[in-house]
Amino acid sequence: MNDSTISTEQVTELAGMAMEMGISYVPQLALAIITLIAGLWLINRFVSALDTKLTAKDPTLGRFVTGLASILLKVVLLISVASMVGIATTSFIAVLGAAGLAVGLALQGSLANFAGGVLILVFKPFRVGDVIEAQGFLGSVNEIQILYTVVNTFDNRQVVIPNAALSNSSLTNYSAYPNRRVDMTIGISYGANIQQAREVIQKTLAADERVLQDPAPMIVVGDLSDSSVDLKVRIWAHGDNLWPVYWDMLEKIKVAFDENNITIPFPQRDVHLFQQST
Numbered sequence: 001m002n003d004s005t006i007s008t009e010q011v012t013e014l015a016g017m018a019m020e021m022g023i024s025y026v027p028q029l030a031l032a033i034i035t036l037i038a039g040l041w042l043i044n045r046f047v048s049a050l051d052t053k054l055t056a057k058d059p060t061l062g063r064f065v066t067g068l069a070s071i072l073l074k075v076v077l078l079i080s081v082a083s084m085v086g087i088a089t090t091s092f093i094a095v096l097g098a099a100g101l102a103v104g105l106a107l108q109g110s111l112a113n114f115a116g117g118v119l120i121l122v123f124k125p126f127r128v129g130d131v132i133e134a135q136g137f138l139g140s141v142n143e144i145q146i147l148y149t150v151v152n153t154f155d156n157r158q159v160v161i162p163n164a165a166l167s168n169s170s171l172t173n174y175s176a177y178p179n180r181r182v183d184m185t186i187g188i189s190y191g192a193n194i195q196q197a198r199e200v201i202q203k204t205l206a207a208d209e210r211v212l213q214d215p216a217p218m219i220v221v222g223d224l225s226d227s228s229v230d231l232k233v234r235i236w237a238h239g240d241n242l243w244p245v246y247w248d249m250l251e252k253i254k255v256a257f258d259e260n261n262i263t264i265p266f267p268q269r270d271v272h273l274f275q276q277s278t
Contacts, residue, residue: 032084039077043070067146113147116163120144125166126173131239134171135161179212180242182235186253187228189263194221197231197262204256205235210245212236227267 051066121144126132130141132151139153149166151159174180188197198219205211215236222232233253237245257264 028084032081035084036077036081039081040074043073043077046073071146110147112164113162116165116167117144117146117149119167120149120163125171126175130173130175132171132173132175134169135165137161175239178239179236180239182237182242182246182249184233184235184246184249184253185222186231186233187225187264188231188257189265190229192229192262194229194231196260197257200256200260200262201231201233201253204252205233205249208245208248208252210237210241211249212238226269228265 047066047070050069054065120126126141128141128144131139132141134151137151137153137159139151139157139159141149142152142158143150144163148160148162151161153159186197186201188194201219202217205217206213211217212235217233217235219234220232221229223230233249235245235249254264
């Protein structure tokens with residue numbers, strides 16, 4: 001009976017302690033959960049508004065800053081919620097610092113990509129929307145993230161390139177200047193009149209408004225090849241019209257040559273036969 005009485009008293013005491021702890025910690029836990037949910041909602045709203053505002057001014061900077069701000073704000077929220085539950089923030093921060101150090105050592109490449117992203121934002125070798133050629137890929141920059149840059153190629157492929165590679169190697173930015181030069185080689189036969197061919201080309205170029213007249217188009221004899229006299233045609237056009245102008249001019253020049261009886265020769269080779277007497 002005595003043992004039974006002690007056991008009952010212990011159970012009662014433990015139940016009381018559990019009730020006290022529940023009364024003490026349940027409100028804190030509930031408040032922490034509410035804070036976490038509300039904090040995530042506010043962070044998402046803030047990041048969305050920040051992204052809209054910054055992207056309107058500078059898409060490159062906007063997406064990078066909003067991604068970084070989202071991560072930092074969520075870390076701060078996590079530390080605040082932990083302190084509300086009763087976890088010592090100093091110990092929690094120390095644990096996070098140690099974990100961050102370990103993760104940093106394990107992810108040195110990712111840190112290099114982060115540093116590369118910062119360098120891209122500071123020095124701006126390219127922006128969102130620019131057409132670049134880097135790491136063997138040619139396409140339009142769709143997004144500059146914290147660690148990677150997303151490039152959409154012209155055959156509708158998405159390429160993800162590490163920022164460290166972009167910041168530490170050479171690349172070509174085709175959108176750095178508004179106007180681009182279009183180079184074409186037009187071959188005419190050796191019997192054709194070079195001056196007539198030049199005038200026909202000039203007239204064809206002048207009829208297209210996309211061809212800029214400043215700098216003026218240049219038409220020169222570039223090479224005397226085996227089968228043709230090669231005319232080098234260099235014209236300037238807006239970057240958006242580069243390839244349409246190139247393709248259209250080739251077709252229009254061919255049609256104009258046909259109308260003026262200017263021949264674009266096929267490859268030719270003279271063959272001499274020698275007969276030896278036996």
